[in-house]
Amino acid sequence: SQTIHQWPATLVQPVGSPLSLECTVEGTSNPNLYWYRQAAGRGLQLLFYSVGIGQISSEVPQNLSASRPQDRQFILSSKKLLLSDSGFYLCAWSVNLGAGNTIYFGEGSWLTVV
């Protein structure tokens, strides 16, 4: 069966510090991968998605970036965090079966920028 893991689960970072969140998927090949952010009390915002190694699409302009160095690894990064980067970050995957496919989420990472 397929599993998705992301880490760290929680972190507190000072403003201006770098960020690296990692996500891996097991049990499937060539998945679509996603990073979402959820601010406190808000909906889910799609940040990045990737259909293959090295292929990243950005949904919103921001100081975050994403990379996909391996088929089942997705990394969210920042060189300098802002207070507004605080939130709940979710990695997700889906298979490319068109409009009927479903998306599966990881456990999430709580980021607090202080």
Add this chain to the structure above:
Amino acid sequence: DAKTTQPNSMESNEEEPVHLPCNHSTISGTDYIHWYRQLPSQGPEYVIHGLTSNVNNRMASLAIAEDRKSSTLILHRATLRDAAVYYCILKVTGNQFYFGTGTSLTVIP
């Protein structure tokens, strides 16, 4: 991306059925209607999806209007564990999944 409209919040008594509405008046012929739910401090989980016909699974039922401009997620007997934010999304061809703010369901014991 195609838009959906849901009430911000709803309440239900435990053991009673819950009907969660969703309007998607701009839906196109190839858009699938998906429902997900998010428990506190967790990522969303898949509930059900459909295209034109009503759908049933072990978690819920999905009733789709004949013109497809609206749908209703039906939880047949609400339990306290069903308290969550429920998202109705339209899945168009392509790879993106766009979530709105959903409906926060409170289940009253």
